[in-house]
Amino acid sequence: MIITRPIRVGCSGIARLVSAKRLHSHLTSSSSDELSHFNELAKTWWDVSGPQRILHKMNLLRMDFIQEMLRSYVPIPPETDIYVPGYSLDLLPSEISQQIVHEQETYRDEQLKQANLRALDIGCGGGILTESLARLNYIKSVVGVDLSPGVLEAASFHKLLDPITERKITYELKPVDQVQEKYDVVTMMEMLEHVDYPAEVLIQALDKVEVGGWLFLSTINRDLISYFTTILVAEHLIGIVPKGTHSFDKYINSKELVDWIGKRPGFEVVSVRGCMYVPFKGWVFCGDGTTGNYLAAVRRLS
Amino acid sequence: MSMIFRRALASVSTKSVEPKVVDVLIVGGGPAGLTLSAALKNSRITRDLNIQLVEGFKLDGVKSFYEETPELLTNRVSSLTPQSVEFLQRIGAWKFIRQERVQPYDGMVVTEGLSDARLSFDHPEIATMCENVNLQSSLYQRIKELESQTAEGEAFGLDIKDDTKVTSITKDESNDWPIVHLSNGESIKTRLLVGADGFNSPVRKFSGIESRGWFYNRFGTVATVKLEYAPFVSCAWQRFLPTGPIALLPMPDDNATMVWSTTPELSELLTKVEPELFVSLANAAFLLNNVDMEYYYQCLRKDETEGLVDDIQWRIDHMTQKFTEEELDEKFPVKIISVQDKSRARFPLRLSHADTYVADRIALVGDAAHTTHPLAGQGLNMGQGDVQALVNALEQGITRGLDIGNLLVLEPFWADRYPENNLLLGVVDKLHKLYACTSEPIVALRSFGLNAVNQLTLLKDFMIGHVSGK
Ligand SMILES: Cc1cc2nc3c(=O)[nH]c(=O)nc-3n(C[C@H](O)[C@H](O)[C@H](O)COP(=O)(O)OP(=O)(O)OC[C@H]3O[C@@H](n4cnc5c(N)ncnc54)[C@H](O)[C@@H]3O)c2cc1C
Numbered sequence: 124m125i126i127t128r129p130i131r132v133g134c135s136g137i138a139r140l141v142s143a144k145r146l147h148s149h150l151t152s153s154s155s156d157e158l159s160h161f162n163e164l165a166k167t168w169w170d171v172s173g174p175q176r177i178l179h180k181m182n183l184l185r186m187d188f189i190q191e192m193l194r195s196y197v198p199i200p201p202e203t204d205i206y207v208p209g210y211s212l213d214l215l216p217s218e219i220s221q222q223i224v225h226e227q228e229t230y231r232d233e234q235l236k237q238a239n240l241r242a243l244d245i246g247c248g249g250g251i252l253t254e255s256l257a258r259l260n261y262i263k264s265v266v267g268v269d270l271s272p273g274v275l276e277a278a279s280f281h282k283l284l285d286p287i288t289e290r291k292i293t294y295e296l297k298p299v300d301q302v303q304e305k306y307d308v309v310t311m312m313e314m315l316e317h318v319d320y321p322a323e324v325l326i327q328a329l330d331k332v333e334v335g336g337w338l339f340l341s342t343i344n345r346d347l348i349s350y351f352t353t354i355l356v357a358e359h360l361i362g363i364v365p366k367g368t369h370s371f372d373k374y375i376n377s378k379e380l381v382d383w384i385g386k387r388p389g390f391e392v393v394s395v396r397g398c399m400y401v402p403f404k405g406w407v408f409c410g411d412g413t414t415g416n417y418l419a420a421v422r423r424l425s
Numbered sequence: 426m427s428m429i430f431r432r433a434l435a436s437v438s439t440k441s442v443e444p445k446v447v448d449v450l451i452v453g454g455g456p457a458g459l460t461l462s463a464a465l466k467n468s469r470i471t472r473d474l475n476i477q478l479v480e481g482f483k484l485d486g487v488k489s490f491y492e493e494t495p496e497l498l499t500n501r502v503s504s505l506t507p508q509s510v511e512f513l514q515r516i517g518a519w520k521f522i523r524q525e526r527v528q529p530y531d532g533m534v535v536t537e538g539l540s541d542a543r544l545s546f547d548h549p550e551i552a553t554m555c556e557n558v559n560l561q562s563s564l565y566q567r568i569k570e571l572e573s574q575t576a577e578g579e580a581f582g583l584d585i586k587d588d589t590k591v592t593s594i595t596k597d598e599s600n601d602w603p604i605v606h607l608s609n610g611e612s613i614k615t616r617l618l619v620g621a622d623g624f625n626s627p628v629r630k631f632s633g634i635e636s637r638g639w640f641y642n643r644f645g646t647v648a649t650v651k652l653e654y655a656p657f658v659s660c661a662w663q664r665f666l667p668t669g670p671i672a673l674l675p676m677p678d679d680n681a682t683m684v685w686s687t688t689p690e691l692s693e694l695l696t697k698v699e700p701e702l703f704v705s706l707a708n709a710a711f712l713l714n715n716v717d718m719e720y721y722y723q724c725l726r727k728d729e730t731e732g733l734v735d736d737i738q739w740r741i742d743h744m745t746q747k748f749t750e751e752e753l754d755e756k757f758p759v760k761i762i763s764v765q766d767k768s769r770a771r772f773p774l775r776l777s778h779a780d781t782y783v784a785d786r787i788a789l790v791g792d793a794a795h796t797t798h799p800l801a802g803q804g805l806n807m808g809q810g811d812v813q814a815l816v817n818a819l820e821q822g823i824t825r826g827l828d829i830g831n832l833l834v835l836e837p838f839w840a841d842r843y844p845e846n847n848l849l850l851g852v853v854d855k856l857h858k859l860y861a862c863t864s865e866p867i868v869a870l871r872s873f874g875l876n877a878v879n880q881l882t883l884l885k886d887f888m889i890g891h892v893s894g895k
Binding site: 171172179180182183186187190225228229232254255256257258259260283284285286 | 446469473599600601616823824825826827828831832833
C-alpha cells in the first residue's frame with residue numbers, strides 16, 4: 124500500500140471540508156505518519172485494563188447511541204394495542220406504562236431481528252466497535268475496513284476468539300472508496316479528525332449507506348475544551364492517549380458538519396450529541412455536541 | 426489475509442473433539458443459582474443466552490414440591506426481605522410460591538440474656554419467612570413455565586443437570602474460555618462461568634479469588650417447632666445470649682422455626698438431646714437468665730439430664746409468676762411445645778467475603794462470594810441482590826454488543842454489590858461480637874443501647890431498614 128502524503132492545505136474546519144480535492148483515491152483516508160502511530164497501538168488494543176481502556180469505555184457510549192437511534196426508528200404501528208402516543212404513556216399508572224414499554228421493546232426486538240442488518244465499520248482499528256456491532260442479534264454481518272495492516276491483523280486474530288465474531292466479521296485492508304457495496308449501518312468513529320480531506324471521506328462514507336440506512340460518526344469540535352481535554356490533558360498531562368494522536372487544526376465543529384450534510388440531498392442529521400470523559404465514571408453524554416467530542420447520526424432518506 | 430490470521434484459523438480448525446459450548450454455565454442449584462437461571466430466561470435481553478446449570482445433588486425435592494407438597498415443614502427456612510420478594514415477583518416466580526407455607530411478620534423483639542434490655546419493632550411486613558425449598562421450587566416452576574412459552578422450533582436454551590458434580594475446571598488453550606469437567610464424564614466450555622456454588626465454591630477456587638474471613642466458632646442449630654397456640658401477631662423473636670443469639674421465627678399457624686447459634690460443643694449436644702429436653706431448653710433460653718442457662722449447659726455436658734425438664738419448668742413457672750398474662754404475651758414468645766422429628770440440624774457459622782466477585786469470564790454470586798452470621802437473616806437476601814445486579818450488568822453488556830465474559834461487562838456488577846455487602850457483613854459481625862461479650866461495662870452499655878434504641882423512633886426505623894433491607 125503506497126500512501127503519498129499530500130501537500131497540507133493550510134486551512135481548517137469548514138474551509139478544510141469544502142476545499143478538499145480528489146487528488147488521488149488513496150488520499151481519502153489517513154495520512155502516513157498517523158498510520159505508523161496506530162500500528163504501535165495494535166498490540167495492546169484488546170486489554171480492557173490496559174492503555175486502551177478509555178477507548179473500550181468510549182465504545183460503550185457509542186453503542187448506547189447506536190442502539191438508541193436504531194431502536195427508536197422501529198415504528199410501533201398505530202393499529203396495534205401496544206401503540207400509545209408518547210405523551211399519554213406518562214399519564215398511565217407506572218405498572219401499566221412499564222408493561223407497555225416492555226411490550227413495545229419486545230416488539231422492536233422482533234422487528235429488528237427480522238431486519239438482518241449489514242454493517243460497515245470504516246477505520247475499524249483493532250475491531251472494538253466492529254465486534255460490538257457483530258454481537259447485536261439483529262446484525263447479520265459486519266465488514267471492517269482500515270488502512271493499517273498491523274491493527275487489522277490484531278483484529279483478525281481477535282475475532283477468532285469468539286464464535287459469533289468469527290462468523291459475522293470480515294476485515295478488509297482497503298480505503299473506503301474501494302468498498303463496493305452499500306450497508307444498512309455505516310460507522311466511522313474518531314476518523315475525521317485524523318484525515319487530511321474529511322469532506323472526501325464523508326462523501327465516501329455517505330455513499331456506502333443504503334437508502335433507509337444510517338451513518339454513525341464521531342469526531343471532535345475545534346474549540347478550547349477539545350484542546351484542553353484531548354491534547355493537553357489526554358496526551359500531554361496524564362498520557363492516556365499517546366502524544367501525537369490528535370492535531371487541533373483537523374477538528375471539525377459539529378455545526379459545520381450538520382450544515383454540510385444538510386446541503387446534501389437525501390440525508391438527514393437525526394441527532395448530534397456531546398460526550399465527555401469523566402474520571403472514575405467513564406464516558407457520559409453531555410450537551411448538544413457543540414463542544415468537545417461528539418457523536419452524530421445521519422439517516423439516508425433517498 | 427495476514428499470516429497470523431491464517432495460522433490462527435488452522436489451529437482452531439484442527440482441534441479434535443470440541444466440548445459442548447454454552448454462553449453461561451452456572452454451578453449450583455441453590456437459591457442463588459436457580460434465581461439467576463430464572464431471571465436470565467425472564468429478561469427480554471438475556472433470554473437468548475444458552476445456559477447450563479449444574480448441581481451436585483439431586484433436585485427431586487425441588488422439582489416435585491409444587492405438585493406434591495410435603496405435609497411437614499422443612500428445616501432450612503430464610504427470611505426474605507420485601508426487596509427479594511419484589512424481585513421474585515418481577516421475574517414471575519413468586520406466584521409459584523406455596524403461599525400457605527410462608528409467613529410474613531411485622532414485629533420483631535430483640536432481647537438479651539444478661540439484662541432486661543429490649544428492642545421492639547412494629548412495621549408492616551418487615552420480612553417473610555419462607556422455606557428454601559419453597560423458594561427453589563417456585564423458581565423451578567417459573568423456569569418450566571418459561572420453557573413452555575418458547576416459540577415453536579426455537580430452543581429454550583436452559584438445561585439443568587442435577588446429580589452431577591463439577592470435578593475440575595480448566596481453560597481452553599485457544600481462547601481462554603473456562604472448560605468445566607463433570608462427574609458424568611462430560612465437558613462444557615463456557616463464555617461466562619458463574620459460581621453460585623456456596624461457601625466452598627469450586628469456581629472461586631479455580632479463579633484464584635481469595636476469600637477472607639473467619640469461622641465464628643459457632644454453629645447454628647435449626648429446628649422446626651410447634652407452639653402452644655398460633656400467635657395473634659406474627660413476630661420474630663431474638664435473644665442474644667453470651668454464646669450467641671437464639672431466634673424464633675414465625676411460620677403459618679402454630680408453627681415456627683428456630684435458629685440457635687451457639688458453641689460447636691453445645692450445638693452438637695442440642696441436636697442430639699431428647700426432643701422433650703430440647704423444647705424445655707429452647708423455652709428456657711428465651712426466659713431464664715444466663716446463670717441458669719450455664720447450669721443447664723453444664724448438665725448437658727456431663728450428661729446429667731435426669732429431672733432437668735422438671736427443673737426447667739419449675740424455674741420458668743417461678744420466673745413468669747411475676748408477670749400478668751398480658752405482660753407475658755408482650756415480653757416473651759408463645760411457648761414451644763414440641764420439635765418436629767428429624768428437623769434438627771446444625772451449620773457452621775462464618776463470616777467470609779471474597780476479595781472480588783469477578784475475574785475474566787468469572788462471576789460469583791451468593792454464598793460463593795460471601796457468608797454471614799444468620800442473626801440478621803441476610804445471607805440469602807444478599808445473594809438475591811447479587812443476582813439482580815449481575816442480570817442488570819449482563820443486560821447492559823448485551824445491549825452494548827459486548828462479550829458477556831469480559832471484565833468490562835462484569836465490573837459494574839461487582840462495583841454495585843461489594844460495598845453494600847461489605848457494609849452489611851461488617852454490621853452483622855459487630856453485632857455478633859458486641860453480644861458475645863460478657864464484660865460488665867459493655868453489658869451495661871449495650872443494654873443502655875437497646876433501651877435507648879427502643880425509645881428513638883428514628884434510629885429504630887433505620888435498624889428496621891437494615892433487617893428488612895429497605
Ligand atoms: C442456620 C442458617 C440460617 C440461615 N437463615 C437465613 C435467613 O433467615 N435469611 C437469609 O437470607 N439467609 C439465611 N441463611 C443463609 C442462606 O441459607 C444462604 O445464604 C443461602 O442458602 C445461600 O444460597 P446459595 O445459592 O448462594 O448457596 P447454597 O445454598 O450453598 O447452594 C450452593 C449449591 O452449589 C452446589 N455445589 C457446590 N459445589 C458443587 C460442585 N462441585 N458441583 C456441583 N454443584 C455444587 C451445592 O450442592 C449447592 O446446592 C442461613 C444460613 C444458615 C446456615
